[in-house]
Amino acid sequence: MTTLTTQTKAEAILAPAHSGEEEASLLDILDHVLNAGIVLHGSLVISVAGVDLIYLGLNAILTSVETAMKHIEQHSVSS
Amino acid sequence: MKSKPRANNDPLIYLYGISAKNPEVKITGSIHGKSAVETLQDSELTAWFSRVPEKEFGENLASNMENLEWLSAASVSHQRTVSQISDAVTLLPARFGTVFNSEESLLQHMRAEKKKLSDTLTRIEGTEEWGIKLFLNPSPPASPIEAVSGRDYLRAKAMVQVKKRTELDPDVVEFARELQAIAADSAPAGKVSSGQSNLEWQASFLVRKKDRPKWDQMLKRYATRWADRREIQCTGPWPPYSFV
Numbered sequence: 001m002t003t004l005t006t007q008t009k010a011e012a013i014l015a016p017a018h019s020g021e022e023e024a025s026l027l028d029i030l031d032h033v034l035n036a037g038i039v040l041h042g043s044l045v046i047s048v049a050g051v052d053l054i055y056l057g058l059n060a061i062l063t064s065v066e067t068a069m070k071h072i073e074q075h076s077v078s079s
Numbered sequence: 080m081k082s083k084p085r086a087n088n089d090p091l092i093y094l095y096g097i098s099a100k101n102p103e104v105k106i107t108g109s110i111h112g113k114s115a116v117e118t119l120q121d122s123e124l125t126a127w128f129s130r131v132p133e134k135e136f137g138e139n140l141a142s143n144m145e146n147l148e149w150l151s152a153a154s155v156s157h158q159r160t161v162s163q164i165s166d167a168v169t170l171l172p173a174r175f176g177t178v179f180n181s182e183e184s185l186l187q188h189m190r191a192e193k194k195k196l197s198d199t200l201t202r203i204e205g206t207e208e209w210g211i212k213l214f215l216n217p218s219p220p221a222s223p224i225e226a227v228s229g230r231d232y233l234r235a236k237a238m239v240q241v242k243k244r245t246e247l248d249p250d251v252v253e254f255a256r257e258l259q260a261i262a263a264d265s266a267p268a269g270k271v272s273s274g275q276s277n278l279e280w281q282a283s284f285l286v287r288k289k290d291r292p293k294w295d296q297m298l299k300r301y302a303t304r305w306a307d308r309r310e311i312q313c314t315g316p317w318p319p320y321s322f323v
Contacts (some may be wrong), residue, residue, distance in 0.1 A: 026151055028314050031269030032283070033154045036320035037174035038097070038199070053100060 089115075090130035090139050092179040095161050096170040096318070097189065099200050101125040104167040110156050111135070111154040119182055124189050124196060127164050128179075136178050144176065155159060158317075165318040169204050172318040199323050204289060205288050206263055207316035211298075212272075212281040214310045251280050251300070254301055261293050262286050279309060281322040 093110050114129040137145065142225065143149045154175060161172050168306040179185040261266050264285040272278065288292050302311050 004202065026155070027272035029154050029276065030150075030271040032210060032317045032320045033158055033175045034269060034271065036323075037172045037177070038196070038271065038323045039174050039177070041312050 081238075087249050088222075089181070091133050092128050092182060093131040093136055093277040094173040094177045094179065094185065095127040095157070095164055096172040096219060097196055097200070098125045098127065098168045098170045099123055099165070099197070100168050103165055104164065106160060106163045108156060109160050110153060119185065121186050121189050122193075124193060126189060127170070128183055128185065131178070136176075140176060140178065161318050163302070165207075169200060170318055171199055171203070171323050172320050178243060193236040193289075203285070203319045203322060206285050206319060206322075207288060208319045208321055209284050209286050209294070209313060209315035210268060210281070210317065211258065211284065212275075212314075213254075214275075214277045214311075214312065215279045216307065216309055217277060247280065250305075254278070255282065256282055257297055258282075258294075261290055261297060264322050269321075283317075285319055286316075287321045 093114075095110075095116070101118055101120050111114050111129060111131045115132055116127060116129055119126045119128065155199045156174050161170065163170070164170050179188070220282045221246070255265075262284040266285075268281040268283050271283070298311055298313055305311070
């Protein structure tokens with residue numbers, strides 16, 4: 001079954017989530033909000049937070065289960 | 080212009096974005112608790128901001144960004160606020176976590192980059208961002224993997240998976256080209272969700288509001304065509320975060 005999820009408002013995905021959708025919605029927000037948007041350069045800006053590290057961190061968490069599974073598989077293959 | 084030395088406990092200016100117009104808008108919520116959303120106008124540009132505590136958004140911002148709980152809550156608040164402003168006016172969304180010492184320093188930046196900001200505002204006028212993701216439906220392999228041992232099975236399975244990841248289906252390439260033909264611009268999607276299971280492909284698009292019917296129609300056509308193979312997930316409209 002193919003579903004076409006067309007949200008009329010980005011806000012709609014912030015509504016209380018059904019099971020399994022909450023993570024994806026937060027991911028979508030982070031994907032659009034982080035590392036995007038205008039940057040005003042200059043010494044007077046205190047900080048434009050460095051998000052590259054955050055990306056790596058999040059990605060690591062989200063793929064950790066998958067990676068762990070593969071590791072187990074490979075381990076069982078080579079043993 | 081001389082800037083006043085700031086006292087340690089003065090609030091900081093958290094920037095949501097910059098617009099040309101400055102309409103009266105009722106915004107619910109903000110990046111931080113009870114801080115209101117305010118505007119500051121300088122000739123043809125308007126900045127949208129809130130006053131936020133120095134400790135949380137200055138001194139501790141970097142470490143807060145690494146705290147998933149804080150980051151989740153703050154990014155949702157950021158999105159909610161920016162989205163409401165974007166509904167009312169063409170807005171250049173600022174990068175998450177853009178903080179200034181004072182209104183004065185914010186104004187200096189707006190003046191210094193006025194030309195660039197105005198040009199970008201013209202470019203994004205009447206557009207919105209849409210995120211497209213394709214998920215492969217998990218399906219059993221066409222022919223069952225023949226293997227005499229568990230080890231063979233895992234090796235064969237690994238090969239099938241590798242193939243999936245290195246070659247983009249020509250259908251997807253065609254789909255992407257059709258999306259690009261309708262959209263005003265396209266950009267690679269963020270990397271946060273790149274680990275989602277069965278995610279085959281994703282990208283962000285800048286779509287003119289007047290092209291929405293064409294856009295929706297095209298997505299529906301592909302959704303029908305791919306009924307058994309993959310799911311199209313379309314989110315938006317987002318403020319044009321990826322195109323400024």
